[in-house]
Amino acid sequence: MMAKKDNYCTNWRELEMKSFQLLEGLYLIKESPQSLVEILNNNKYYNLPRWKTLNSWIKLTTLCYFLIDKNEYKAFSLRFSREMIAKIQNNSKPLDYIRRKISQSLKKELGYVPLYLFGIHNEDNGNIHIHGMIKIENNPQAVTAALKIAACGRKYKTMSINKNILRITNLNCTYGWLKYIFKYKQYNEHIYVCRKLIQENQKFYERMKRRLLRIKKNLI
Numbered sequence: 201m202m203a204k205k206d207n208y209c210t211n212w213r214e215l216e217m218k219s220f221q222l223l224e225g226l227y228l229i230k231e232s233p234q235s236l237v238e239i240l241n242n243n244k245y246y247n248l249p250r251w252k253t254l255n256s257w258i259k260l261t262t263l264c265y266f267l268i269d270k271n272e273y274k275a276f277s278l279r280f281s282r283e284m285i286a287k288i289q290n291n292s293k294p295l296d297y298i299r300r301k302i303s304q305s306l307k308k309e310l311g312y313v314p315l316y317l318f319g320i321h322n323e324d325n326g327n328i329h330i331h332g333m334i335k336i337e338n339n340p341q342a343v344t345a346a347l348k349i350a351a352c353g354r355k356y357k358t359m360s361i362n363k364n365i366l367r368i369t370n371l372n373c374t375y376g377w378l379k380y381i382f383k384y385k386q387y388n389e390h391i392y393v394c395r396k397l398i399q400e401n402q403k404f405y406e407r408m409k410r411r412l413l414r415i416k417k418n419l420i
Contacts, residue, residue, distance in 0.1 A: 248409045251402050256391075263317075263393065263401040267333055268371045274336045277367040278318075279329045281352040281359065288328055295320060298330065299392045305350035310342050317393040333371065344368065 254262075267273045280288065284301075291297040298320065306313045318332025336343055348356045348365050356362055 248405075248412055251405055254405075259398075259401065260391070260393070262405055263397060264333070264371075266401055266404045272335050272337060273315075273333045273371055275331070275333055275369045275371050276318075276347065277329065277331050278347055278351050279361060279365050280327075281356075281361070283353075284351060285326075285328050289326075294328075295390065295392055302347065302350045305346040306343070309346035309349065310339055313394075314339075314343065315394050315397050317391070317397060319391045336368075340368075 288294045288297055298318070302316070302318075303313045306316075314335040314337065316332060316334035318330040321329050321331065323329065334343065334347075344366060348362075351365055352359055352361070356365060359365075
């Protein structure tokens with residue numbers, strides 16, 4: 201069983217390896233149960249840890265694979281106007297400030313707030329942008345407008361960066377995307393995941409854990 205780690209990621213390679221080990225257990229069960237036999241035979245005491253002992257990185261890794269299976273989410277990159285960047289930098293809680301601006305804009309434009317998550321990137325030149333994932337459903341144009349308004353205000357169409365404010369793409373490879381957007385060390389300062397997604401992720405993890413235990417029972 202993997203030991204609990206704190207939120208500070210000191211060794212990327214170590215966490216990457218632990219994440220891969222966990223996902224092997226989760227996804228080989230789903231996609232190819234027979235492939236899990238060798239793993240279990242080599243380690244008859246292989247167990248998935250309890251949810252509350254998982255570190256932030258592994259929870260995020262599990263969540264991203266869960267999202268690609270749902271086939272309802274898109275990856276997005278969002279840039280901010282200079283005015284918005286100044287407000288973010290002057291705020292004592294930049295992550296929460298961005299979260300509130302996005303949620304308020306989504307609520308106003310769509311009438312509700314779709315599930316989403318994001319990570320903050322601080323650029324060398326002092327600019328700020330975010331990368332994340334969001335549930336698009338049947339409202340791509342409304343979601344696009346809401347995100348642009350949150351980042352640059354309602355006059356975003358008149359700005360020179362209009363075409364570069366937002367980029368939305370398919371989730372073709374969540375692990376690569378995860379590795380790119382969540383590379384910062386202080387998870388609690390740089391990454392936001394809405395509460396509903398955290399809850400769904402935990403339920404998904406528990407289902408996979410029970411499935412693994414059933415398979416182990418038949419093999420050992």
